[in-house]
Amino acid sequence: MSKPPEQHGQSEPSRNLFIRFQKGFERRFDQFREGYGHRLERVIANRNTFVKITLLIALCSLSLFFFLGRDYFPEIRSGVIQMHMRAPLGTRIEVAGRLATLVSSSIEELLPGQVENIVSNCGLPVGPHNLAFIPTPTIGSQDCDLTILLGNEKSPVWDFRRTLRKGLAERYPGTEFTFQPSDLTAKILNFGAPAPIDVQVNGPDMYPNYEFARKLVGKFRDIPGAVDVVIQQTMRTPTLMVEGNRTFGLGVNRTLKDMADNLLMTTAGSQQVDQIYWLDPSTGMSYLINVYTPQPQINSLNSIKTVPVDSSDNTSRDHEVQLLGNLADISAEGTPGVVTHGNIMPLFNIYVSAEGRDLGGVLTDVEKVVKSMEHEKPRSAEVEIHGQASLMHDAYFQLIFGLFAAIALVYLLIVVNFQSWLDPFIIITALPGALAGIAWSLFLTHTRLSEPALTGAIMTMGTATANSILVVSYARERLQEHGDAVLAAVEAGTTRFRPVLMTASAMIMGMVPMATGYSTNAPLGRAVIGGLLVATIFTLFFVPCVYAMIYSRRPPQQKEQSS
Structure with missing residues (x-):
């Protein structure tokens, strides 16, 4: 038996799950595209109002960049x-x-429950090898470096630092606690410095420069978001100053060298004056012999004064014991713990870190403070700002210049290919939407502007332009067919709907793992996702409206010439 006529065109539903899914997806996608076509027709019918309002919103959204804050590279969990x-x-x-x-x-x-291990290193590194390979701000026996290993490798270290600053300062008054970058990227960008902002006071007059540096430190600590503000060099290390009296010394046949040698031998050992080795005949090994007074016996000023001073003149017959206190004046003073030089002259480093605020904002306030203190600066001193923050200005200028240069180069390239100045202009009208999307994505995710984010903005320009080219090129073809600019814009939007969505969706889905991760490239992924989302909307609605606005007002002869 033959089937009824109305059933000849029907086919049995496939039992393949993938085929059924594909057909269902195509059916719903066609409905979605038809709905988009109806909305596009209504938008193009009111294109003047839509273009003005949309462009105004996009331009106003660009003001969000001023509220994002600026970092060179974002800090990551560690x-x-x-x-x-x-x-x-x-x-x-x-x-x-x-x-x-x-x-x-x-x-x-x-x-509690967060710390796995703590490794502490106190005092100066032993030998030049350790000093070269272990970057540390230690300058004396009072300094210690503590490396805190956490159980979770993705810990919010900025919250832990805030807790430690408050808790340790309350428990150990008089002891300074500062934090250095722990991830490799920050260490490289800081050039080994303990902080991203390094204010250097350089000049020949040490003590006036140090007092000026202390005033700067007081001002810097009042800056919101500025933490760990310290002067690297110290000028008040407790020191016993021994000044020999030549007159008394010559009277008893003792020179200043005799006083210094005997003092060094008592406090540091004979290896500081005359190194003597003993050869073990059984093993052939040489051992350094160091003779010194036990430290428990050198525990007061009086023990220094009673150090015996012998004469280095072997021909002298004066064997009477002379004490250091009779030949020298001993006083307690504060001396530099370390002397750093820049261009031969003494240098003081003021380190400033940022916490809870963007690095660019803290740097701007630091520059304002330095400028406001110019009248108090010693005449021979120079103040310069170095570190990671000082490089941020150059990097931002280059990336922002690269962003606009990319837009200009893309426009000129399209002009060459389209042989028209107008169509490329219509194509790049989607880019304000991309910039607005970048601003909103960074703002809503509480992500500061950084070098990866600006790199993502440059990447977004290329993809957004490619999608606009698909729409405008097809609208151009349809305009040559029937000459109706409005109809050509609607046809271009509905026909290019699928490739535009597929191109943007593929890029967005590829950036999701990066945007949701904890790497330094997370701002790049967030910028690309936000920029493409809004740029796609602009490509599907704003660009057809602009095309219809421009070409519907032109006479047919001009349309043919421009095409």
């Missing part, structure tokens, strides 16, 4: 916190070690 501790000046190495142990216990109490 499993390591690098902290520096500076005890009161003059603290002995063994006391600093015990203090570091107490601080380690306090850190575990302040971060």
Whole structure:
């Protein structure tokens, strides 16, 4: 038997799940595209109002860039916190070690369940090898570096730093705690410095420059978001100054060299004056012999005064014991703990970090403070700002210039291909929407403007332009067919609906893992996603409206010439 006529054209539904899914998707997508076509017709019917309002919203959205804040590279979650501790000046190495142990216990109490291990290094590195390969701000026995290893490698270290700053300052008054970058990217960008902002006071007059640096530190600490503001060099390290009296010394046949040699031998050992080695005949090994007074016996000013001073003149027959206190004046003074030089002259480094605020905002306030303190600066001093923050200006200028240069180059390239100045202009009208989308995506995700974000903006310009080319090129073809600009715009939008969505969706889906991750490139993914979302809307609605506005007002002869 033959089937009824109305059933000849029907086919049985496929049992293949993928085919059924494809047909269902195509059916719903066609409905979605038809709905878009109806909306596009209504929008083009009111194109003048739509273009004005949409362009105004896009331009106003660009003002969000001024509220985002500026960073060079974003800080990422990490499993390591690098902290520096500076005890009161003059603290002995063994006391600093015990203090570091107490601080380690306090850190575990302040971060319960978060700390896996703490490694502390106190005092100066031993030998030039360690000093070269272990970048550290330690300058004396009172300094300790603490590396805090966290159990979670994706920990919000900025929250932990805030907790430690408050808790440790309350428990250990008089001890400074500062934090250095722990991730490799920040260390490289800082050029090994402990902070992203390095204010350098350079000049020949050390003490006036140091007092001026202290005034700057007081001003910097009042800046919102500025933390860990310290002067790297110290000028008040407790020191016993021994000044020999030549007159008294010559009277008893003792020179200043005799006083210095005997003092060094007593306090530091004979290896500072005359290195003597003993050869073990059984093994052939040489051992350095160091003779010095036990430290428990050198525990007061009086023990320094009673140091015996022998004469280096072997021909002298004067064997009477002379004491250092009879030949020299001993006074307690504060001296530089370390002297740093820049261009031969003494240099002071003021380190400033940013926390809870963008680096660009803190840097701007630092520059304002330095400028306002110009009248108090010593005449021979120079103040310069270095570090990661100083490079941020050049990087931003280059990237922003590159962004507009990319737009201009893309426009000129399209002009060459289209042999028209007008159609390329219509194509790039989607780019304000891309910039607005970037601004909104960064603003809503609380992401600051950074170098990766600007790189993502440049990437977005290319994809947004490519989608606009699809729409305008097809509208151009349809305009040559029937000469109706409005109809050509509607046909271009509905026909190019699928490729535009597929191109944008593929790029967006590829950026989702990057945007949701914790890497430094997360702002790049967020900028691309936000820019393409809004740029796609502009391509499907705004660009056809602009095309219809421009070509519907032109006479047919001009349309043919422009095409």
